[in-house]
Amino acid sequence: MKTITIAKGDGIGPEIMEATLQILKASGVQLKFEEIEVGKEAYLAGFTSGISPAAWKCIRKNKVLLKAPITTPQGKGYKSLNVTLRKTLGLYANIRPCKSLHPYVETKHPIMDLVIVRENEEDLYAGIEHQQTNDVVQCLKLISVPGCEKIIRYAFEYAKANNRKKVTCFTKDNIMKQTDGLFHQMFTEIAKEYPSLKSEHWIVDIGAAKVAETPEDFDVIVMPNLYGDIISDIAAQITGSVGLAGSSNIGENCAMFEAIHGSAPDIAGQNMANPTGLLQGAILMLKHIGEGKAAEQIHNAWSKTIEEGKHTADIYKAGTSKEKLGTKEFAEAIIENL
Amino acid sequence: MKTITIAKGDGIGPEIMEATLQILKASGVQLKFEEIEVGKEAYLAGFTSGISPAAWKCIRKNKVLLKAPITTPQGKGYKSLNVTLRKTLGLYANIRPCKSLHPYVETKHPIMDLVIVRENEEDLYAGIEHQQTNDVVQCLKLISVPGCEKIIRYAFEYAKANNRKKVTCFTKDNIMKQTDGLFHQMFTEIAKEYPSLKSEHWIVDIGAAKVAETPEDFDVIVMPNLYGDIISDIAAQITGSVGLAGSSNIGENCAMFEAIHGSAPDIAGQNMANPTGLLQGAILMLKHIGEGKAAEQIHNAWSKTIEEGKHTADIYKAGTSKEKLGTKEFAEAIIENL
Numbered sequence: 153m154k155t156i157t158i159a160k161g162d163g164i165g166p167e168i169m170e171a172t173l174q175i176l177k178a179s180g181v182q183l184k185f186e187e188i189e190v191g192k193e194a195y196l197a198g199f200t201s202g203i204s205p206a207a208w209k210c211i212r213k214n215k216v217l218l219k220a221p222i223t224t225p226q227g228k229g230y231k232s233l234n235v236t237l238r239k240t241l242g243l244y245a246n247i248r249p250c251k252s253l254h255p256y257v258e259t260k261h262p263i264m265d266l267v268i269v270r271e272n273e274e275d276l277y278a279g280i281e282h283q284q285t286n287d288v289v290q291c292l293k294l295i296s297v298p299g300c301e302k303i304i305r306y307a308f309e310y311a312k313a314n315n316r317k318k319v320t321c322f323t324k325d326n327i328m329k330q331t332d333g334l335f336h337q338m339f340t341e342i343a344k345e346y347p348s349l350k351s352e353h354w355i356v357d358i359g360a361a362k363v364a365e366t367p368e369d370f371d372v373i374v375m376p377n378l379y380g381d382i383i384s385d386i387a388a389q390i391t392g393s394v395g396l397a398g399s400s401n402i403g404e405n406c407a408m409f410e411a412i413h414g415s416a417p418d419i420a421g422q423n424m425a426n427p428t429g430l431l432q433g434a435i436l437m438l439k440h441i442g443e444g445k446a447a448e449q450i451h452n453a454w455s456k457t458i459e460e461g462k463h464t465a466d467i468y469k470a471g472t473s474k475e476k477l478g479t480k481e482f483a484e485a486i487i488e489n490l
Numbered sequence: 491m492k493t494i495t496i497a498k499g500d501g502i503g504p505e506i507m508e509a510t511l512q513i514l515k516a517s518g519v520q521l522k523f524e525e526i527e528v529g530k531e532a533y534l535a536g537f538t539s540g541i542s543p544a545a546w547k548c549i550r551k552n553k554v555l556l557k558a559p560i561t562t563p564q565g566k567g568y569k570s571l572n573v574t575l576r577k578t579l580g581l582y583a584n585i586r587p588c589k590s591l592h593p594y595v596e597t598k599h600p601i602m603d604l605v606i607v608r609e610n611e612e613d614l615y616a617g618i619e620h621q622q623t624n625d626v627v628q629c630l631k632l633i634s635v636p637g638c639e640k641i642i643r644y645a646f647e648y649a650k651a652n653n654r655k656k657v658t659c660f661t662k663d664n665i666m667k668q669t670d671g672l673f674h675q676m677f678t679e680i681a682k683e684y685p686s687l688k689s690e691h692w693i694v695d696i697g698a699a700k701v702a703e704t705p706e707d708f709d710v711i712v713m714p715n716l717y718g719d720i721i722s723d724i725a726a727q728i729t730g731s732v733g734l735a736g737s738s739n740i741g742e743n744c745a746m747f748e749a750i751h752g753s754a755p756d757i758a759g760q761n762m763a764n765p766t767g768l769l770q771g772a773i774l775m776l777k778h779i780g781e782g783k784a785a786e787q788i789h790n791a792w793s794k795t796i797e798e799g800k801h802t803a804d805i806y807k808a809g810t811s812k813e814k815l816g817t818k819e820f821a822e823a824i825i826e827n828l
């Protein structure tokens with residue numbers, strides 16, 4: 153039986169993890185779960201990266217991590233746990249599908265169905281900053297040939313495997329001719345190896361504007377880390393809620409699955425959060441470990457619940473929705489539909 | 491009589507400049523225009539920044555530049571002319587109002603009316619890139635205390651002077667704790683000096699998502715250069731077209747006015763482009779030089795034309811629009827309404 157490492161996170165993390173685990177268990181899928189302490193507890197114990205050595209060991213042993221959102225404490229000494237996990241484990245590809253659920257969830261963009269393939273280790277996320285003088289601080293943006301190659305190839309392979317038709321690339325290479333220029337240039341090269349897929353490039357500002365206005369024109373979009381961060385939040389939000397999207401973080405040896413949203417401390421502990429993001433992460437995880445049938449079963453139960461108009465507060469709209477449910481009740485409704 | 495330096499630019503630049511100048515002249519405002527060669531011609535003459543010494547002299551003498559979009563040639567040796575102008579002239583504030591024209595222009599966001607105040611000299615636009623090894627390239631992101639102070643203060647002063655109620659700040663300081671952290675921290679400090687204005691901060695990914703989903707929640711938004719680039723294109727586009735927004739670039743000694751969109755070579759020379767972006771730039775320019783009455787008169791004539799349903803192709807929608815006009819005919823329609 154496969155063992156999954158889980159991290160319950162902070163803020164709304166524990167609630168949405170609880171809901172997700174209940175659904176996983178009810179589905180009958182044969183999994184064991186091993187919990188690690190990351191985030192607040194580990195920071196308080198003095199690990200500035202938010203992860204203890206024991207937690208690292210567990211993650212590496214099980215190779216698959218399901219992680220709820222985590223709050224990195226304020227202050228220059230603390231590093232983002234998400235970024236530490238992605239970089240340390242070499243999770244170079246961050247995949248974020250964003251699909252409208254029209255007519256079941258209100259959205260201004262009824263037919264969007266796109267996937268962001270976000271480079272996940274480099275760019276400004278390398279986290280190299282320094283203060284040059286009292287007045288001047290700098291941050292290094294890093295782009296490498298192997299980094300570009302891995303993520304761009306991943307995007308084309310993903311498109312092929314998932315019957316997608318087009319891969320779009322966003323960069324700002326009219327300004328960053330060397331860094332973003334490298335990404336764009338490698339995209340153009342690698343695209344040639346996939347003649348059956350359409351490929352196109354947009355400067356990121358106008359590309360982002362097009363995603364916000366006509367997301368239905370996009371299919372798979374590959375881009376450097378920070379643009380992927382911004383544009384995946386936009387894409388998820390305009391499907392109806394940033395709470396609807398999950399993501400996979402894929403590396404050579406390990407993989408991590410999560411919601412794309414944050415820990416939302418303002419609504420924590422109120423049984424209000426939408427567990428869908430993390431549940432979608434779990435569904436991606438099931439596919440990854442070869443439990444495609446369970447993934448489909450859970451996805452269908454969740455779809456059915458949404459289609460019944462049973463909605464959490466973030467997507468509840470009088471008219472479209474029928475019942476406003478709390479986190480727990482929403483999970484129970486999904487379980488009934490399993 | 492005030493003299494304005496003008497640059498006709500590339501792509502659709504000459505057409506929309508022609509239209510804009512015709513409207514300015516027809517309004518009766520007393521201005522002289524001095525044209526400079528920048529862009530293609532200057533690049534070909536060997537000036538890698540795209541500007542000749544004579545052009546610099548003219549810009550500095552007249553202090554006000556109305557500039558159409560310019561194409562920077564491909565290739566690592568050429569620098570973006572826009573960025574060179576902004577940095578060399580110290581145009582630290584880039585102001586981009588984005589307002590819906592509902593019900594006259596079709597938009598999914600009928601009540602948005604926000605202003606992006608974009609830092610215009612620093613960030614990754616400092617243009618410092620280098621290749622470390624065959625495989626690794628880097629770009630420096632620069633944030634400085636005086637840079638933050640100037641733009642943030644500008645945003646609050648702008649809000650006060652224009653009867654705005656709230657100033658929002660976007661940064662990614664959960665990742666870039668020193669650079670974006672400095673921007674955020676100075677925002678918090680300076681906000682205290684403006685107790686009559688509301689202030690708030692969002693991490694840029696979720697902030698961008700909110701702009702794309704509920705732009706009506708924003709008023710004035712201040713942010714570092716690259717975020718401002720991306721988010722102003724989004725905001726303009728979702729009012730109906732990126733072709734609807736103009737911008738001012740303000741420095742201590744000089745100011746430059748332009749459209750926020752690019753030179754759109756794909757539709758150049760076809761009498762198809764919307765001159766509104768540059769015209770809005772010209773209206774901002776008129777206000778800047780104390781010609782507020784002419785600014786209002788032109789704005790009203792333009793509004794009337796839009797309200798009559800006379801639309802260029804970018805905003806033409808059967809149903810909402812009445813007539814599809816070319817660039818020239820649209821300018822003539824505005825002139826008739828003057």
Ligand SMILES: CC(C)[C@H](C(=O)O)[C@@H](O)C(=O)O
Binds near residue numbers: 381
């Ligand atoms: C929490 C934060 C560090 C993270 C990121 O910036 O990548 C988040 O926004 C995300 O998109 O997963």
Ligand SMILES: CC(C)[C@H](C(=O)O)[C@@H](O)C(=O)O
Binds near residue numbers: 326327572752
């Ligand atoms: C053309 C380009 C250099 C410019 C920028 O990136 O600033 C443009 O996108 C803008 O927003 O004015």
